[in-house]
Amino acid sequence: MGAGYTPSQTIGPFFHDALLDRDRSELVARDHRSATQIRGAIYDGAGEVVTDAMVEIWQANPAGRYDDPEDDRGDLPLDEDFTGFGRSGTETGEFSFVTLKPGPVPGPDGRPQAPHVMVSIFARGLLRRLVTRLYFPDEPDANAADPILSSIEDPALRDTLIARDEGDALRFDVRLQGENQTAFFEL
Amino acid sequence: MSQQPTTENAGSRREDSGRQPPYLYPDYVSTRLRAPEKPLIILPKTLSDTTGPAYGRGPVGELDHDLTRQHAGEPLGERIIVHGRVLDGDGRPVRGNLIEIWQANSAGRYTHQKDQHPAPLDPNFSGAGRCLTDGEGRYRFITVKPGAYPWKNHPNAWRPAHIHLSLFGEAFRSRLITQMYFPGDPLFGQDPIFQSVRDPEAQRRMISTFDLEATEPEWALGYRFDVVLEGRGATPMERA
Ligand SMILES: [Fe+2]
Numbered sequence: 532m533g534a535g536y537t538p539s540q541t542i543g544p545f546f547h548d549a550l551l552d553r554d555r556s557e558l559v560a561r562d563h564r565s566a567t568q569i570r571g572a573i574y575d576g577a578g579e580v581v582t583d584a585m586v587e588i589w590q591a592n593p594a595g596r597y598d599d600p601e602d603d604r605g606d607l608p609l610d611e612d613f614t615g616f617g618r619s620g621t622e623t624g625e626f627s628f629v630t631l632k633p634g635p636v637p638g639p640d641g642r643p644q645a646p647h648v649m650v651s652i653f654a655r656g657l658l659r660r661l662v663t664r665l666y667f668p669d670e671p672d673a674n675a676a677d678p679i680l681s682s683i684e685d686p687a688l689r690d691t692l693i694a695r696d697e698g699d700a701l702r703f704d705v706r707l708q709g710e711n712q713t714a715f716f717e718l
Numbered sequence: 719m720s721q722q723p724t725t726e727n728a729g730s731r732r733e734d735s736g737r738q739p740p741y742l743y744p745d746y747v748s749t750r751l752r753a754p755e756k757p758l759i760i761l762p763k764t765l766s767d768t769t770g771p772a773y774g775r776g777p778v779g780e781l782d783h784d785l786t787r788q789h790a791g792e793p794l795g796e797r798i799i800v801h802g803r804v805l806d807g808d809g810r811p812v813r814g815n816l817i818e819i820w821q822a823n824s825a826g827r828y829t830h831q832k833d834q835h836p837a838p839l840d841p842n843f844s845g846a847g848r849c850l851t852d853g854e855g856r857y858r859f860i861t862v863k864p865g866a867y868p869w870k871n872h873p874n875a876w877r878p879a880h881i882h883l884s885l886f887g888e889a890f891r892s893r894l895i896t897q898m899y900f901p902g903d904p905l906f907g908q909d910p911i912f913q914s915v916r917d918p919e920a921q922r923r924m925i926s927t928f929d930l931e932a933t934e935p936e937w938a939l940g941y942r943f944d945v946v947l948e949g950r951g952a953t954p955m956e957r958a
Pocket residue numbers: 543545822877880882
């Protein structure tokens with residue numbers, strides 16, 4: 532594993548002009564009838580808000596199809612205007628995305644996965660990105676049956692992956708360390 | 719359920735090998751409050767990570783790869799050509815893939831507001847570029863050699879000259895942000911970011927090589943830097 536791959540290095544503190552010069556945080560227009568806002572803060576081990584991170588998301592469209600030739604399930608519609616990719620900084624203290632809720636997608640052993648968003652976090656002090664997942668609070672049954680969520684034994688750790696409904700937005704705070712640390716994945 | 723316990727202790731399979739950096743590397747002080755403490759959860763391959771944004775979609779301008787031509791005049795410093803190929807683990811070219819780069823100017827200063835190093839800014843250099851790989855996975859940037867710069871990690875700490883690179887690869891799992899270094903830099907030994915990769919062979923994969931063939935006479939020195947990314951790695955079974 533990992534033989535021959537180029538090693539990862541930190542994004543450092545100076546990436547903004549290169550990576551955030553265009554706003555890619557709105558995957559759909561704010562006034563889209565099904566627009567869902569996602570926002571959250573990242574906290575370090577001292578409880579301080581991390582303001583120099585970059586967060587990226589990757590997700591399926593509402594039909595559960597990924598905009599990538601690898602997802603060749605032609606029976607499911609693709610939406611030309613929806614790439615499923617987003618990127619946000621945290622300079623304001625929070626990352627923020629406007630997107631559409633994804634549909635369920637196939638999982639290991641053919642079991643469906645609950646709707647979820649793949650999340651990457653890059654920052655000074657992270658020599659490799661952190662990978663986590665955002666699940667939706669209005670999907671209790673699908674979440675309970677999700678093969679990835681149910682592989683996490685500690686219910687408190689599992690719950691860190693489920694966003695909170697704040698009315699106008701979903702909140703997904705990320706804690707890098709401590710008792711309430713967010714669950715992170717090894718790919 | 720066929721899945722087995724999915725957590726690992728003592729770091730992860732990647733960092734144990736020394737071929738990837740660990741999250742916690744105390745010599746790099748910023749990792750101490752940011753490295754996760756709980757074991758990572760192994761994520762089985764699914765469409766969620768064997769797909770990804772190749773991100774060839776955002777428009778790439780014709781001169782975005784040439785950091786020496788983004789202003790009225792030419793930047794000061796040693797003009798260089800940085801080129802190479804992006805490959806997956808099986809040696810196949812990664813085509814049409816976005817590469818984004820950023821770097822300090824030849825005096826070791828970033829245009830970024832938060833860079834307080836008292837070295838001169840260069841009005842003719844912003845230090846950001848992008849390009850797409852071609853059908854063979856090749857890319858090429860024209861820029862100036864970045865200077866070393868000090869930082870506050872430990873007393874008298876200096877970063878070796880480097881260019882930051884961001885690549886997507888074919889899938890979510892192949893996403894990589896790294897740094898390209900220059901051969902023979904005397905600052906490697908005291909740099910905890912470089913040293914966080916423990917395996918000497920893996921360290922070597924972060925260092926570009928001087929390339930006389932890519933060097934253009936009386937104009938610019940050539941450096942070659944190949945990048946190897948994880949592939950999709952999906953099997954038909956896993957795509958069920
Ligand atoms: Fe840097």
